[in-house]
Structure formats: C-alpha cells, structure tokens
Amino acid sequence: MRTALCDRLGIEHPIIGFTPSEHVAAAISRAGGLGVLGCVRFNDADELDAVLDWMDENTGGRPYGVDVVMPSTVPAEAADVDLEAMIPDEHREFVRRTLTSLGVPELPDDAAKGDAVLGWLHSVARSHVDVALKHPVKLIANALGSPPPDVIGRAHEHGVLVAALAGKAEHARRHVDKGVDIVVAQGHEAGGHTGEIATMVLVPEIVDAVGEEVPVLAAGGIGSGRQVAAALALGASGAWMGSYWLATKEYTMTLGESAMQRALLAADSSDTVRTRIYTGKPARLLKTRWTDAWSEQDAPSPLPMPLQNILVSEAHQRIMRSDDPEVVSMPVGQIVGRMNAVRDVDEVMRDLLREAGETFTRLDGIR
Amino acid sequence: MRTALCDRLGIEHPIIGFTPSEHVAAAISRAGGLGVLGCVRFNDADELDAVLDWMDENTGGRPYGVDVVMPSTVPAEAADVDLEAMIPDEHREFVRRTLTSLGVPELPDDAAKGDAVLGWLHSVARSHVDVALKHPVKLIANALGSPPPDVIGRAHEHGVLVAALAGKAEHARRHVDKGVDIVVAQGHEAGGHTGEIATMVLVPEIVDAVGEEVPVLAAGGIGSGRQVAAALALGASGAWMGSYWLATKEYTMTLGESAMQRALLAADSSDTVRTRIYTGKPARLLKTRWTDAWSEQDAPSPLPMPLQNILVSEAHQRIMRSDDPEVVSMPVGQIVGRMNAVRDVDEVMRDLLREAGETFTRLDGIR
Structure with missing residues (x-):
C-alpha cells in the first residue's frame, strides 16, 4: 500500500499510529508507519525533551510525529491554584465517595499528589510544541482541532x-x-474525543469537503487489514490508529504491565462508553465500574475542560495504582473487541499489511 | 461487482434495498439489486397481497423480498383494546400536549383513527409471512432478529x-x-432499529463469527459506491441500504411528496438521533422538534414495544398530515447527509455501481 501521503511524510505504509508510549511510537516508525507520540502525559517540558532525544536515537532515522492537546480557542488560563478553586465541592465529594465505594486505596503519603496531568492546559501544550520543534519531528497533530495560527505558522x-x-x-x-495540512476524520467509534458521526459516513464526507486540498486520514474502528482497506476505499489517504497499540509489548515497556491492559484484552466491542467524565468533552472510554458510577442518578454532571481533567487527575493516579481491572479509566475505541492478545508492534503492522493485501486480492475476485 | 450472494439470490449486483414503497422495491429489483418491501405499514393482509400481486407484475421477473417486524420471542399478545389499556395516561397526555405545542392539527372527523400501524404485532407480522409465501418472494427479512422456528421452517x-x-x-x-440464511450486520449509524457498534467494527466482527456459514450484508452508513466498496472490503457479501431510497422519485410515487422528504433533503449527517420513541426499542430517527420534545426533562420514558408504537400511532398520522418539515417522525440513518436530491432508483443504482468501480480502480493505484 502506498498513497500520496506516504511520499508526503516519507513513510512506507499509510499507517499512522498515535500512542502515549515512546516505545510504541518508535516501533511504529521503524516498521514503516508514522509513530505519533502523545504529549499530554508530560507535565514537564524537559521530560518530553529527553523522551524525544530517545526517539531520535531509536527510530532508526525514520520520521515520527507528536500529538498535543490544544483547544482551538485559547482559554483564559489562570494559575493552577485558581482552577482548583473553580471545582465545586459536590464534585470532589462525589469522586471521594465513589473511589471509596469502589475500593480504590488512597495514595501513599510519599506519592507526588501534585502530579496532576497538566498537558491539557494551553500553556503546557505550547511548551510541548516548543520542545517538539527542536527535534526532527515530521508532524504535529492536535487532538482538539486547529491549533492557534502562530503554532501552525511556526510548524x-x-x-x-x-x-x-x-x-x-x-x-x-x-x-x-486555517492552514492545517492533514485532517484526521475521527468517527464515533473511535477512542478518546469523538463526535456522533460514524467513520463509514464521516470519512467520505470529509474527503468530499477537503480531500482535494489535503490528505484525509480515517480514524475510529481500525484494527485489521480489512478495516485499513475499507478506510482507503472510503477515500482516506491512510489510517490513524490509536487504541490498537495499547495491546502491544512495547506499550508495556513504557507504562508497565497493568490491570488496564488486562481489562482491554477481556473487553468486547460493546464495552465502551462515550462520556464527558475524562476531560469534560465527549470521549470514548472503556466501560468499567468507574464510568458506571458517573452514569448513576446521584452523579454530578462532568465539568468543562480543563476543570474535569483536574478533578479526576488524582482519581486517575489512585485508580492506576490500585490495578483493578474492574475500575480502569482509559480511553479506547470500539475496536477494543479485536484486542485479544499482547503482540509486538512489528507483528501488528505485518498483520495489518498482510490482511489488507489479502483484502485487495479478494476484491479482485468480486469487483 | 458480483459476490456469491448474487448467485444465491439470483441478482446482478450485491445491493439489497429495503423500502416501504413497492415502487422503489420493484425498481431496485428491475435495476439488478434485490428490492425488499417493508410490510409493517400493512395492517390488512389482503392489502399486502394486492401489493405483492403488483410487485409480481412489475419486477420484470426479477427476484424480490419482503421485510417483517417479528420479535424473536413471541409476546403474550392481548386483543387490541387491552394493549390500549396498558398505556399510562401520563404518556397520552404528553403526546397530546406536545402535538398541540408543535402546532400539529387534530385529525379531521372523517379520518380513520383506528388505522394505527399494527404491523408491529406478532399476529399481524405472521399474516404478512402467510401472504408473502403465496408469492414468488426470494427472501423474508426480519428487522428484529431471528423469526420463530416455524416461520424459518415454512420459508x-x-x-x-x-x-x-x-x-x-x-x-x-x-x-x-436457528437456521437464518443471511445476516444483516446493522451498524450504529443505520436508520431504524440499531445498536451501539458502528458498521466499521461490526461487519468484520460478524463476518468472523458467522461468515464461513452464511453471507453477511453490511447495513448502516451506505449511500455511495465508496461505501459499498468499503462494505465489501470489510468482508460483507453485499450492502443492505434502507434510508437512501427515501430520496427517490419512486418513493414519492407510493407515499406522495411530503414535508418528510424535504426535511430529509435538508438534513446533514448530524441531524439524526437514536431514541426509543418510535417503537420502544432504540431506533435512529431524523432529529426534529418531535424528537426534541421527547428529550425534554418533562418527557416520559418511552414504553416497551408494541405499546410505544400504539401510543404514537395517531400522532404519526397527525404529523404526516400536518406536512411540517420541522415536525417529522421518520427513521433514517446518518447517511441522510448524502441525500440531497430526489433521483430515480435506476440512476441511484448506476451511480453506486459506477463509483464502486472507480473506487476499485483507485485502490489498484495504491495497493
């Protein structure tokens, strides 16, 4: 498979892999796709800088990208402490009560409770861009739409x-x-932030709207070669895959073996829910006792971004430490039903390409 | 395009078109697909019989099918009057109040108010099957899953x-x-009764589950040749399309020019909502002031099938007569965004085949 996008990005296969793990991102790039490292977990720009140094040494000279989370309209951003003050007691109390009833232990005294994920803050996302532009990145993707004009200009x-x-x-x-070079058409079935319109409908619609000007990637519901081939049939120049890499060995190398990964392996395609509890905007998560609690009658409405992120930040730390597969908080798409074994990135990539090839051959027989 | 399904059904193209209009169904069959006539609008089996006589004369000897609505578990069915008694006053009052506030006129005195749609009743659906089996139908489809074993046996x-x-x-x-011969994998984006899982994820999942035993049709989000090609790439043996035929001239021949059709032409892919208000089971409808009213805080929860059908039956008659594009009650999928002109069935079919062919050629260039 080779689309115009491959030449544009200098990659072999039109498979773009979004992941919070540098080990996964580097492996995707080495396997001929484009690994795109999610930056939201880096509160400290220096830490991102060091990880991108590692990427530069471990991608074998292949291109890679980064993904930031930057609302297109710049929020009036107060200092950390003021944002904290905007969170209603009712919400804090609900989180406390829920974690207790789910049996999620408190953080130990020596845990760095201040380690809320700040990557959702505009200033922090900007620091990610600053750092990324010091490295030979090929692509900056923004999960929340167009970045501000000066960011596009600098890129x-x-x-x-x-x-x-x-x-x-x-x-x-x-x-x-606004000058964006590549559009990722993210369908309803995708993990993380997602709209109402399914990939099957959305991709041709976006291709018809902007496809003569820029390449369009299909995102949402892609985890097999058949789905890659379908994405290309819909007019996409490639596939943007996020969830699927969570079930790889390389993911475990960065972020450890975890109840989260076991929960993903056990889940089927019905085990996700689209909710505002992760960031304040609708995002698809694994359905667990944590997401269930937020859909109970006594649950408060989620807060707007970035307040919801801050509200649940310590809860996420506690949930991660508790390592209980039933109380996971993790964005993942409906493709989770196809994530049933932990494999190498390289093997995943080879399977995608092989099955896509078989699909084209099968289509030859019926066209 | 020619799949094994074409031989099985004796059709030229793997396009199966579900429609409540005999004019559309016959035109689809004449154009080389399989027209499948929805029977739910026929309260009177003799009326269906007459329409199938018409089909027999107007399909040019090509195969056609029928679609019934038969829950797999047979409900304990009381006489019409007892079902009426099971509907709470609160619900009747809400419907009355809502129609008044939406400016939907009462039925004139001479209108046959008893003409509730009874096709949702098991006994009526059975009469549809009895009638259909007297005609040379090729396929009986059931919108609600497996029909009862004796129905499968008789077919x-x-x-x-x-x-x-x-x-x-x-x-x-x-x-x-249970003996079903063809599975229609109906994705979340489809019109009418629909689940949570999107077509992109659902089709390969169902193909993997049963595809070695029976052909699988992809339904939901299909209204262009690119989407037909994508459905085949996903492993489907053909496309099941319902919504798209609502914007055809032949549809108007059966059911008249209407505000409904104008509303569909104006809608985009975001203008649908999945709700239980049409039948008691989740179904995707055009989003209008009628569906909005049911999502207000003061709205009651929809009743189970068939009570909800009976509750809204007269409302549907009134809404249809009022001919207001803002107060339509109509099942339609997200593909409504691609329904922007009224065309002949034959032209729609030719466009689907042409674009699917172009898609295969385009894929040749990138595979």
Whole structure:
C-alpha cells in the first residue's frame, strides 16, 4: 500500500499510529508507519525533551510525529491554584465517595499528589510544541482541532506538517482554511474525543469537503487489514490508529504491565462508553465500574475542560495504582473487541499489511 | 461487482434495498439489486397481497423480498383494546400536549383513527409471512432478529431464504444457529432499529463469527459506491441500504411528496438521533422538534414495544398530515447527509455501481 501521503511524510505504509508510549511510537516508525507520540502525559517540558532525544536515537532515522492537546480557542488560563478553586465541592465529594465505594486505596503519603496531568492546559501544550520543534519531528497533530495560527505558522517554518482531528465536515473545512495540512476524520467509534458521526459516513464526507486540498486520514474502528482497506476505499489517504497499540509489548515497556491492559484484552466491542467524565468533552472510554458510577442518578454532571481533567487527575493516579481491572479509566475505541492478545508492534503492522493485501486480492475476485 | 450472494439470490449486483414503497422495491429489483418491501405499514393482509400481486407484475421477473417486524420471542399478545389499556395516561397526555405545542392539527372527523400501524404485532407480522409465501418472494427479512422456528421452517419449505438483522456478533451467532440464511450486520449509524457498534467494527466482527456459514450484508452508513466498496472490503457479501431510497422519485410515487422528504433533503449527517420513541426499542430517527420534545426533562420514558408504537400511532398520522418539515417522525440513518436530491432508483443504482468501480480502480493505484 502506498498513497500520496506516504511520499508526503516519507513513510512506507499509510499507517499512522498515535500512542502515549515512546516505545510504541518508535516501533511504529521503524516498521514503516508514522509513530505519533502523545504529549499530554508530560507535565514537564524537559521530560518530553529527553523522551524525544530517545526517539531520535531509536527510530532508526525514520520520521515520527507528536500529538498535543490544544483547544482551538485559547482559554483564559489562570494559575493552577485558581482552577482548583473553580471545582465545586459536590464534585470532589462525589469522586471521594465513589473511589471509596469502589475500593480504590488512597495514595501513599510519599506519592507526588501534585502530579496532576497538566498537558491539557494551553500553556503546557505550547511548551510541548516548543520542545517538539527542536527535534526532527515530521508532524504535529492536535487532538482538539486547529491549533492557534502562530503554532501552525511556526510548524510550517520548521517544515513540520500540522494535522488536526475533526468529527464533522464543517470542522475539517475550518481546519484547512486555517492552514492545517492533514485532517484526521475521527468517527464515533473511535477512542478518546469523538463526535456522533460514524467513520463509514464521516470519512467520505470529509474527503468530499477537503480531500482535494489535503490528505484525509480515517480514524475510529481500525484494527485489521480489512478495516485499513475499507478506510482507503472510503477515500482516506491512510489510517490513524490509536487504541490498537495499547495491546502491544512495547506499550508495556513504557507504562508497565497493568490491570488496564488486562481489562482491554477481556473487553468486547460493546464495552465502551462515550462520556464527558475524562476531560469534560465527549470521549470514548472503556466501560468499567468507574464510568458506571458517573452514569448513576446521584452523579454530578462532568465539568468543562480543563476543570474535569483536574478533578479526576488524582482519581486517575489512585485508580492506576490500585490495578483493578474492574475500575480502569482509559480511553479506547470500539475496536477494543479485536484486542485479544499482547503482540509486538512489528507483528501488528505485518498483520495489518498482510490482511489488507489479502483484502485487495479478494476484491479482485468480486469487483 | 458480483459476490456469491448474487448467485444465491439470483441478482446482478450485491445491493439489497429495503423500502416501504413497492415502487422503489420493484425498481431496485428491475435495476439488478434485490428490492425488499417493508410490510409493517400493512395492517390488512389482503392489502399486502394486492401489493405483492403488483410487485409480481412489475419486477420484470426479477427476484424480490419482503421485510417483517417479528420479535424473536413471541409476546403474550392481548386483543387490541387491552394493549390500549396498558398505556399510562401520563404518556397520552404528553403526546397530546406536545402535538398541540408543535402546532400539529387534530385529525379531521372523517379520518380513520383506528388505522394505527399494527404491523408491529406478532399476529399481524405472521399474516404478512402467510401472504408473502403465496408469492414468488426470494427472501423474508426480519428487522428484529431471528423469526420463530416455524416461520424459518415454512420459508425454507417454500425455498425462501431468511435474513435477520444483528447489531452484535452474539446475535448473529444465535440467528445462524436457528437456521437464518443471511445476516444483516446493522451498524450504529443505520436508520431504524440499531445498536451501539458502528458498521466499521461490526461487519468484520460478524463476518468472523458467522461468515464461513452464511453471507453477511453490511447495513448502516451506505449511500455511495465508496461505501459499498468499503462494505465489501470489510468482508460483507453485499450492502443492505434502507434510508437512501427515501430520496427517490419512486418513493414519492407510493407515499406522495411530503414535508418528510424535504426535511430529509435538508438534513446533514448530524441531524439524526437514536431514541426509543418510535417503537420502544432504540431506533435512529431524523432529529426534529418531535424528537426534541421527547428529550425534554418533562418527557416520559418511552414504553416497551408494541405499546410505544400504539401510543404514537395517531400522532404519526397527525404529523404526516400536518406536512411540517420541522415536525417529522421518520427513521433514517446518518447517511441522510448524502441525500440531497430526489433521483430515480435506476440512476441511484448506476451511480453506486459506477463509483464502486472507480473506487476499485483507485485502490489498484495504491495497493
């Protein structure tokens, strides 16, 4: 498989892999796709800098990208402490009560409780961009749409392409008008932030809206070669895959073996839920006792971004430490039903390409 | 395009078109697909019989099918009057109040108010099957899953294939175990009754579960040749399309020009909602002031099938007569965003085939 996008990005296969793990990202790039490292977990720009140094040494000279989380409209951002003050007691109390009833232990005294994930803050996302542009990144993707114009401008000055996620054709149109180079059409079935329109409908719609100007990637529901081939049939120039890499050995290398990974392996495609509890915007998560608790009658409505992120930040730390497969908080798409074994990134990539090839051969017989 | 399904059904193209209009169904069959006539609108079996006589004369000897609505578990069915008594006053009052506030006029005195749609009743659906088996139908599809064993048995005795819709792989498995011949994998984005799992994820899942035993049709989000090609790439043996035929001239021939059709032409892919208000089971409808009213805080929860059908039956008659594009009650999928002009069935079919062919050629260039 080789689309125009491959030449544009300097990659062999039109498979773009989003992942919070540098081990996964580097392995995807080494396997001929484009690994895109999610930056939101880095509160400290220096830490990201060090990880990108590692990427530079471990991608074998292949291209890679980064993914930041930057709302297109810059929020009026107060200092950390003021944002904390905006969180209602009712919400804090609900989180406390819920964690207790789910049997999630408190953090030990020596845990760094201040380690809330700050990557959702605009200033922190900007520091990610600053650091990334010091490295030979090929792509900066923004999970929340068009980045601000100066960010797009600076990326272009560095010869870096800018990608933006879109859940509607009108969003894609806006991104391209603002200078975005690649649109990721993220369907309803995708993990993380996602809209209402399913990949099957969304991809051709976005291709019809902007496909003559920029390449469109299909995201949501892709974890097999058949689905990659379907994405290309819909008019996409490639597949953007996120969830599927969570079930890889390389993911475990960065983020450890965990109840989360075991929960993902056990889940089927019905075991996800689209909810605002993770960030304040609708995002698809694994359905667990934690997401169930938020859909009970006594649960408060989630707060807007970034307050919800801050509200649940310590809860996420506690949940992660408790290592209980029934109380996981993890974005994942409906493709989780196809994630049934932990494999190497390289093996995943070879299977995708092999099955896509078989699909094209099968289509030859019926076209 | 020619799959094994084409030989099985005796059709030229693997396009199966579900429609409540005999004019559309006959035109689809004449164009080389399989027209499947929805029977739920026929309260009177004799009326269906007459329409199938018409089909026999107007399909040019090509195969066609029928679609019934038969819950797999036979409900304890009381006489019409007892079902009416099971509907709470609160619900009747809400419907009355809502129609008034939406400006939907009462029925004129001479209108046959008793003409509730009874096709949702098991006994009526059975009468549809009885009538259909007197005609040379090729397929009986059931919108609610496996029909009862005796219905499957009788269909097979008549050499008629049985298809059943499935929104989960486990449902598909159950259908095939009961003797169903064709599974329709109906994704979340589809119109009418639909589950949570999107077509992109659902089709390969159902193909993996039962595809070695029976053909699987992809349903949900299909209204272009790219989407037909994607469905085949996912492993489907053909496309099951319902919504798209609502924007055809032949549909208007059966059911008249209407505000409904104008509303569908104006809608985009975000203008649908999945709700239980149409039948008691989750179904995707056009989003209008009617569906909005049911999601207000003061709205009661929809009743179970068939009570909800009976509750809204007269409302549907009134809404249809009022001919207001803002107060339509109509099942339609997210593909409504691609329904922007009223065309002949034949032209729609030719476009689907042409674009699918172009898609295969395009894929040749990138595979």
